[in-house]
Amino acid sequence: MTEQVDILEARPSAWQRLRDSHLWHSFVTDRVAQLSLLVFVAFALMALLAPLLAPFNPYDPAQIDILNSELPPSWEEGGDPAFWLGTDAQGRDLWSTILYGTRISLTIGLCAVALQAALGIVIGLLAGYFGGRIDSLLMRFADVQLSFSTMMVAIVVLAVFQATFGTELYQRLAMLMLILVIGIAEWPQYARTIRASVLAEKRKEYVDAARVIGLRPARIMFRHILPNTLSPILVISTVQVANAIISEASLSFLGLGMPVSQPSLGSLISSGFEYIFSGAWWITVIPGGVLIALVLVMNLLGDWLRDVLNPKLYKG
Amino acid sequence: MTTTVPTTVTTAAESLVQIENLYKRFSISGDFLEQLKLRGGKLVREQEHVHAINGVTLDVRKGEALCVVGESGCGKSTVARTVMGLLSPSGGSIGYQGKRIDNLSDRQLIPYRRKMQMIFQNPYASLNPRMTIAQTLEEPVRFHNPKASAAEVRDKVYEVMQSVGIDPSWGKRYAHEFSGGQRQRISIARALAVDPEFIVADEPISALDVSIQAQVLNLMMDAQEKRNLTYLFITHDLAVVEHFGTRVAVMYLGSLCELAPTKTLFPSPRHPYTQALLSAIPRLETGRPGHIKLKGEVPTPVNLPSGCVFHGRCPHADERCKREIPQLIATDEGGQVACHAVEEGRI
Amino acid sequence: MALLEVNNLEVRFGLRSGEVSALRDINFTLERGERLGIVGESGAGKSVLGFSILNLLSRPGYIAGGEILFEGRNLAAMSARELRSIRGNRISMIFQDPMMTLNPVLTIGQQMVECLRAHRKISQQDAKRIALQKLKQVYIPSPEKRFDQYPHELSGGMRQRIVIAIGLLMDPDIIIADEPTTALDVTIQAEIMDLMLELCERNNVALILITHDLGVVSQVTKQAMVMYAGRIIEQGPTREIINDAQHPYTQGLMNALPQMAIPGQRLNQIRGSMPPLQKIPAGCAFNPRCEYVMEVCRSQLPEFTSSGGCRVACHLVAKMKLEEAAAQRVEEAN
Numbered sequence: 002m003t004e005q006v007d008i009l010e011a012r013p014s015a016w017q018r019l020r021d022s023h024l025w026h027s028f029v030t031d032r033v034a035q036l037s038l039l040v041f042v043a044f045a046l047m048a049l050l051a052p053l054l055a056p057f058n059p060y061d062p063a064q065i066d067i068l069n070s071e072l073p074p075s076w077e078e079g080g081d082p083a084f085w086l087g088t089d090a091q092g093r094d095l096w097s098t099i100l101y102g103t104r105i106s107l108t109i110g111l112c113a114v115a116l117q118a119a120l121g122i123v124i125g126l127l128a129g130y131f132g133g134r135i136d137s138l139l140m141r142f143a144d145v146q147l148s149f150s151t152m153m154v155a156i157v158v159l160a161v162f163q164a165t166f167g168t169e170l171y172q173r174l175a176m177l178m179l180i181l182v183i184g185i186a187e188w189p190q191y192a193r194t195i196r197a198s199v200l201a202e203k204r205k206e207y208v209d210a211a212r213v214i215g216l217r218p219a220r221i222m223f224r225h226i227l228p229n230t231l232s233p234i235l236v237i238s239t240v241q242v243a244n245a246i247i248s249e250a251s252l253s254f255l256g257l258g259m260p261v262s263q264p265s266l267g268s269l270i271s272s273g274f275e276y277i278f279s280g281a282w283w284i285t286v287i288p289g290g291v292l293i294a295l296v297l298v299m300n301l302l303g304d305w306l307r308d309v310l311n312p313k314l315y316k317g
Numbered sequence: 318m319t320t321t322v323p324t325t326v327t328t329a330a331e332s333l334v335q336i337e338n339l340y341k342r343f344s345i346s347g348d349f350l351e352q353l354k355l356r357g358g359k360l361v362r363e364q365e366h367v368h369a370i371n372g373v374t375l376d377v378r379k380g381e382a383l384c385v386v387g388e389s390g391c392g393k394s395t396v397a398r399t400v401m402g403l404l405s406p407s408g409g410s411i412g413y414q415g416k417r418i419d420n421l422s423d424r425q426l427i428p429y430r431r432k433m434q435m436i437f438q439n440p441y442a443s444l445n446p447r448m449t450i451a452q453t454l455e456e457p458v459r460f461h462n463p464k465a466s467a468a469e470v471r472d473k474v475y476e477v478m479q480s481v482g483i484d485p486s487w488g489k490r491y492a493h494e495f496s497g498g499q500r501q502r503i504s505i506a507r508a509l510a511v512d513p514e515f516i517v518a519d520e521p522i523s524a525l526d527v528s529i530q531a532q533v534l535n536l537m538m539d540a541q542e543k544r545n546l547t548y549l550f551i552t553h554d555l556a557v558v559e560h561f562g563t564r565v566a567v568m569y570l571g572s573l574c575e576l577a578p579t580k581t582l583f584p585s586p587r588h589p590y591t592q593a594l595l596s597a598i599p600r601l602e603t604g605r606p607g608h609i610k611l612k613g614e615v616p617t618p619v620n621l622p623s624g625c626v627f628h629g630r631c632p633h634a635d636e637r638c639k640r641e642i643p644q645l646i647a648t649d650e651g652g653q654v655a656c657h658a659v660e661e662g663r664i
Numbered sequence: 665m666a667l668l669e670v671n672n673l674e675v676r677f678g679l680r681s682g683e684v685s686a687l688r689d690i691n692f693t694l695e696r697g698e699r700l701g702i703v704g705e706s707g708a709g710k711s712v713l714g715f716s717i718l719n720l721l722s723r724p725g726y727i728a729g730g731e732i733l734f735e736g737r738n739l740a741a742m743s744a745r746e747l748r749s750i751r752g753n754r755i756s757m758i759f760q761d762p763m764m765t766l767n768p769v770l771t772i773g774q775q776m777v778e779c780l781r782a783h784r785k786i787s788q789q790d791a792k793r794i795a796l797q798k799l800k801q802v803y804i805p806s807p808e809k810r811f812d813q814y815p816h817e818l819s820g821g822m823r824q825r826i827v828i829a830i831g832l833l834m835d836p837d838i839i840i841a842d843e844p845t846t847a848l849d850v851t852i853q854a855e856i857m858d859l860m861l862e863l864c865e866r867n868n869v870a871l872i873l874i875t876h877d878l879g880v881v882s883q884v885t886k887q888a889m890v891m892y893a894g895r896i897i898e899q900g901p902t903r904e905i906i907n908d909a910q911h912p913y914t915q916g917l918m919n920a921l922p923q924m925a926i927p928g929q930r931l932n933q934i935r936g937s938m939p940p941l942q943k944i945p946a947g948c949a950f951n952p953r954c955e956y957v958m959e960v961c962r963s964q965l966p967e968f969t970s971s972g973g974c975r976v977a978c979h980l981v982a983k984m985k986l987e988e989a990a991a992q993r994v995e996e997a998n
Contacts, residue, residue, distance in 0.1 A: 026680055137348055206443035209403055210507065214457040215430035217423070228447035388849035496937045526705035527876060531920035531933035538930060553849065560922035560931070579927065597854040599879025601906055601923065608854045614819050 027309045034305040037298040044295050048104040055097035056083070060263065067092045071281045087283045089269070090276055091261075098264060099288055103295070105265040109179050110246040114238055116184025117245075121191020122234070126222045128192065129199025140196070143189035151186040151248055158182050159257040172260040179258060183245050194237050198230035232310040239303035243296045250292055266292045333414060333515055333547050334377040334400060334433075340408030341395050342366040345619070368618045369395040371571040371626070372409070374645070377515070382541065382548040384562035384579070386555060386594070390615060392571040393551045397519045400549060401435050402426055413515075431461045434508035438520040440500035444492035450503055451488030454478065457510045477506040480543075481536060498529035502536060509540060517549045522557065534561060555598050559583050567591045570626040571618060573645065577652025587654040589631050589664065625657065633658040665736055666693040667837060667870055668717070673730035673740075675709075675716050677941070678723075684941040686712045686725060687894050696837065697868040699861075701885035701902060703878060705917075707938045708891040710874045714842045716740075717872070718751050734838075753783045756831040760843040762823035765830065766815040772799075772826055773811035776833060783834055798829040802859060821852035825859070832863060839864070840872045845880065857884055878918060882906045890914045893939060893949035900974025910976040913950045948979065956980050 019025050028034055047054065057064045069092040075085040086095040128139040159182060163171045171178070202208065203226065211221045250267030252258040254274075259265040261272055266288045273284025346352045346364045354363045370392045377383045385393045398404045400411055402419065411419040418429055437443035444453055454474045458465065465473075478485040481502040492500055501521060508516055518537065522530040534557065540546055552558060558565055562579045567588065575588040586592045596608040611630045616622055622629055628638040637657050645653040646660055658664045673690035676683050687709045694700055704710040715721050717732055719739050732739040734750065742750075751757075759765055767775055776795035780786065786794075792811070799807035802825040815823055824844060831839055841860065845853040861884055864871045873885055881888050882902055889899035890911065898911040909915045916934035918924060925931045936953040939945060945952055951961040960979050968975040969982040 021681070206437035206439055207445040209398075210435070210437060210443055210504075211445075211456075212403060213401055213430065213433075213435045214460055214507075214511075215423070215427045216456075216460060225445055225448075229445070231447075388851065498937050526938070527878075527917055528705060528920050528934040529937055531922075531931040532935070534922070535930045535933050538928075555850070556922045560925060560927050593851055597850045599854070599857075599877060599883055601879055601882050601918070601921070608851075608858075610855065611851055614821065 024309055027305075031305060033301055037301040037305070040294065040298045041302060044103060044298075045107070047100055048107045051097075051100040051104045055094070055100045057094040057097040059093045059098040059101055065092050071276060071279075071284075073281070074283055074287075086287055087281075089273060089284045090281070095283065095287060098269060099266070099291055102264050102266045102269050102288060103291065105176065105259060105263065106246050106249060106267070106292070106295070109176060109183070109249045109265065110242045112180045113183035113187075113245040113249075114241045116180060117187045117241060118191055118234065118238060120185070120188035122195050122227070124188065125192040125195025126199055126227065129196040130203060130218060130222050130226065136196070139192070143192050146186070147189045149186075151183065152251060154186045155179075155182045155248065155252055156255065156257060159252065163257070172262070175259050175263070179249055179252065183248050187241065187244070190237060190241060191234070194233050195230055198233050199226055202226050202229050236303060236307045236310060239299050239306060243299035243303070246292070246299075247296055266295075331379045332376040333379045334549070335412035335415070336373060336375040336377075336396070336400065336409070337412065338409040339370050339373045339396065339399060339406050339411070340368075341370040341392070341399055341404060342368055342407045365619060368621050369571055370399070370406075371621065373568070373571070373573050374409075375566055375573065375576065377547060377549050378564075379547055380545065381563035382550055382561055383564050383566065384550045384552060384558040385566045385568060386552055386558055387568035388553060388594075388615065390570075390618065391568040392618075393553075393568050394519055395571075396568075397435070397517045397549065397551045401433060401517050402429075427461075431511040432513050433515045433517065434511065434513040436501075436504055436508050436516060436518040436521045439524055440497045440504060441524075443504050444500055446492055449489050449491055450478075450483070450495075453492075453503065454488070454507055454510050457507060461511050473510060477510045478503075480509065480540070481506040496529075497525055498532055501525060501529075501533050505533070505536060505540070509544070512544070514545065515547045515549070517551070519551045520553070521550075523552065523554065530557075537561075555595060567594065570615065570621065572626050573655060574627065575652065575654045575656075576645065577648070577650065577654075581650040581652055585650060587648055587650075587652070587659050587664075588656050589633050589658065590627050625655075631658075633664050666733075667696045667698075667735065668694040669733040670717070671731050671733070673713075673716065673732065674728045675712055675721065675725060676728040677725045679942075681942060685728075685894055686941055687716065689895060690730070691896070692889060692899060694838065694870050694872065697864070697870055698887060699864060699871040699873065699885040701881035701888040702872065702874045702891060703876065703881050703888060703917075704891035705876055705938055707893070707940065709894040710891050711842055713891070714757070714840050714872065714874045717840060718755060718757060719747055720751075720757075749783075752779065752836075753834045754836055755838040755840065756834065756836045758824075758827055758831050758839060758841040758844045760846050762820070762827045763815065765827045766823060768815055771812050771814055772818075776811075776830055779830060779833055794833065795829075798832050799826070801832065801863065802826070802829045804829070820848055821856065824848060824852075824856055828856070828860065828863070832867070832869075835867065836869060838870045838872065840874070842874045843876070844873075846875070846877070853880075860884070878906065878921065890917070893944050894941065895949065895977065897950070897978070898974060898976045900972070904973050908972070910971050910974060910981050911950075911978050912954050912956055912980065916953075916955075948977075958983075 059065070069081070069084065069088050070090050072084055072088040073080045074087040075082050080087060084094045084096070086099070089095055089098060124139050128136040159178060162178060208221060208225060211225050249258055249265060250270065253265050253267030254271040256271065259268045261268060264272065269288040270285050270292065273281065273288070277285050343366060344364050345367055352362050352364050353360055373396060375383070385396060387393045395404065399406050406419055410417050413429055413433065418426065451474060454477060455470050458470050458473045474488065475485045478488065483499060483502050483506065492503070495503065521537070522533050525533060537548070538561070541548060550561060559579060564576065564578050565582045566573055567575045567590065569590050575582065575586070575591045582591065583595065586595050593609040593611050613630050616629060624640045625631070625634070625638045625643050628634040631638065641657065643655040643657050643660070645655045648654055670690055670692050673687060674685060675687040676685050690713060692700070702710045702713060712721070712725065716727055717739070719727065719742065721727065727740045730740065734755065739747065739750065773792065773795060776798070777788065777791040780791040780794060796807050796811060799810060804810050804822065804825055810818070818826065844860070845856050848856060857880060860871065863869065871885070873881065875881055885902045887900070888902040888905050889896050890905065890913065891897065892913050898905060898909065898914050905914060906918070909918055913934070916932070919932035920934060922931060934953055939949065947963045948954070948961045948966050951957045954961065958979060964979070966977045966979045966982065968977050969985050971981055971985065
């Protein structure tokens with residue numbers, strides 16, 4: 002009935018479409034982003050393959066010899082070629098401990114952010130979509146949560162837990178507790194971002210179209226609106242993982258984080274701190290450098306993503 | 318496919334949708350805390366409202382294309398959205414084949430959703446950018462026919478895509494791969510996918526280029542003929558109305574000024590506002606038949622003028638117009654007009 | 665010498681996917697006090713043309729060739745400093761959205777006075793006097809009150825009047841108006857068009873009106889050109905184009921108007937849509953949509969053919985003219 006004269010050209014393959022995309026183009030022209038991604042992938046591989054890469058298992062007491070404690074890195078005078086980054090105060094190989102520590106730090110960071118995101122997305126969607134009283138209530142709740150700093154909440158909760166249930170139980174559940182505390186303390190960041198995007202998306206006509214079809218609110222929220230708010234979620238997620246890693250490190254440094262037997266990067270830094278003036282600088286400085294590098298590349302990636310995905314800077 | 322609501326045998330001029338004395342206000346005073354004000358030492362709650370619709374009564378007859386025209390801010394889109402249940406009225410009621418539907422719950426509305434569909438203004442915003450065209454079109458079919466097999470759904474989508482002139486093999490593409498005119502066709506296909514009998518079209522062509530407007534209008538007229546559709550067509554473009562509409566409702570500041578068959582409204586508009594509106598259409602004819610200049614500007618819908626909402630700009634206004642709200646009266650030509658001057662025979 | 669003369673203007677955009685031409689072979693002249701309409705659908709390049717006349721293109725667009733002579737001086741080759749003395753002063757521009765021109769944090773008066781004093785050495789009082797006089801010219805009620813108001817306090821129609829008043833401030837020779845009434849309601853639109861017509865006539869200002877609305881063009885302009893995919897396809901006196909369009913696209917555009925069809929019947933649609941800049945077909949850009957397409961249209965770019973007072977870029981028109989001339993010769997020979 003209507004003549005067919007509009008001809009769309011052959012559809013490029015998925016790979017071709019990625020090559021033509023703005024994301025890819027800005028990636029190949031941005032050195033900082035490339036380097037950051039490279040470093041991040043290296044860290045991720047280190048964490049993932051820690052049991053294969055590490056020459057020693059720092060959790061296995063049989064492989065630890067107290068006589069090897071505080072050995073300097075292999076290039077320093079008195080270093081042992083078996084321990085190329087030296088050993089810590091308990092005689093653990095620092096390289097192996099850092100590999101396992103990165104694994105723990107990243108796990109806690111990712112899991113905490115997954116928890117934050119799950120809470121924040123649901124709350125943000127509800128507040129933004131329904132508006133009115135639900136919105137006011139949830140957002141005031143978020144304000145209250147934000148007015149306590151993450152560290153304060155974490156310190157209070159973890160200290161109370163430690164005092165109530167004892168150190169032993171705490172050490173067993175340390176990782177879970179850290180994930181829960183950091184995850185719950187930071188959800189308002191997500192909720193606010195999602196709510197703002199939902200408010201913008203909700204006004205678009207495709208949402209009205211979905212309502213006219215008769216779809217239920219849950220389906221509209223998750224199937225229609227949520228996929229369109231993924232860009233800001235991606236941007237804040239990278240930054241939030243970095244923040245969560247920092248929070249974990251800070252808590253560990255204060256003695257409320259991972260136990261010495263299973264050190265994260267933070268507790269490693271903390272454990273070496275006592276020896277820094279006795280000359281064993283490497284126990285603190287090397288994990289510290291790793292932590293800084295990890296957090297830095299994540300923040301750089303987050304900045305790059307925000308620049309690329311921000312529709313105000315780029316319309317296409 | 319199954320029909321959940323029994324349809325009755327209809328005659329040609331039977332009313333399909335009834336809009337009764339509709340009112341819609343929007344609060345512009347923010348949330349509860351912002352509404353609290355100190356007045357003379359007392360804490361009082363104050364709310365300001367935009368009066369978008371003020372007592373509109375209209376019925377849409379089966380098989381017609383009822384066009385609602387007016388300038389921006391006259392409430393025509395609000396009428397469309399209220400009829401579709403996207404907004405709930407502040408007063409009055411909406412009926413569908415005599416049954417009141419504005420107070421139904423979402424679940425109770427579902428049978429009506431498949432009879433009433435909507436086409437939107439902005440082809441760039443009305444399709445979900447993260448869904449393929451096939452997903453967009455399958456969704457309503459699946460939702461309203463949960464028992465349909467995958468093949469049945471695919472056939473239905475194939476049929477509607479073909480009927481709007483979109484190659485069904487393009488279903489795997491996303492909306493941004495299509496031009497504005499093609500997107501509007503897809504939007505129409507989504508509305509047609511559930512085989513509705515009534516379609517509300519909210520400025521469906523105003524975002525499109527002239528040559529594409531003609532394509533989309535033709536498509537809508539073809540669909541009306543083939544599928545026996547009834548349209549409620551919202552537009553500001555009077556040239557389109559003259560071509561497309563069976564009857565025309567002219568709105569000004571949330572009120573209905575004139576309702577008349579297209580055939581009589583264009584040659585002999587009765588309401589002074591309709592006259593001014595018609596005279597302002599840019600025409601291709603040589604020379605410039607001077608248009609009627611209205612004094613002043615459209616008042617804000619926050620503080621409505623007393624009496625006839627048009628009195629401040631009307632060349633025929635008198636004392637009565639400032640005091641008394643005019644009611645719709647029947648004209649000799651078969652239309653209705655709300656104007657004291659017409660009633661008194663002054664114009 | 666014509667007031668404005670555009671010769672072989674070419675504008676390109678340097679995109680990631682490669683260079684594309686947004687405008688090609690643009691030639692026209694504008695005399696003092698003349699009113700020229702540029703008609704086209706979105707993507708035809710009409711707004712790009714408006715911007716390039718003032719050399720206002722921003723990256724990735726640039727003028728790749730040709731010249732824009734304003735009183736004999738080439739705007740395309742001028743320094744930024746020289747251009748500033750012409751922009752807003754001798755040639756001013758009015759946009760579709762008044763808020764693009766008006767600064768929301770300054771009052772109307774501040775903006776007008778600032779504009780005047782940027783181009784002329786005059787006192788604050790004189791500037792205010794001129795500004796008020798211009799506001800009166802565009803029939804702003806109680807100009808003294810509006811002078812101290814902010815743009816958001818005014819309605820759309822009022823804002824567009826203010827923008828026109830600002831455009832007139834320096835008594836320019838040319839006003840370029842890019843869809844000045846598209847965002848406005850019909851009744852306001854008619855008033856603004858009347859106002860522009862009156863002001864141009866009274867002050868002998870030349871007007872370039874860029875619009876998609878054939879009705880507006882037919883009522884305001886004397887000369888018109890129709891653009892398609894970056895090229896002019898038909899140009900000449902507006903009356904001739906409206907009453908006797910030669911190019912199949914112009915005809916199609918006109919016939920697609922609802923006024924041109926019998927109420928209730930199908931409209932005369934043009935099939936397909938305008939190609940994007942990257943994918944302009946070979947030969948005549950309109951050929952895939954043209955009802956009268958011939959073999960030559962697919963391979964060869966049509967030259968301009970004179971037809972009455974118009975110039976038309978169409979193989980069919982050229983062929984018909986040739987046949988006409990041949991028939992005439994045969995007649996004469998007999």
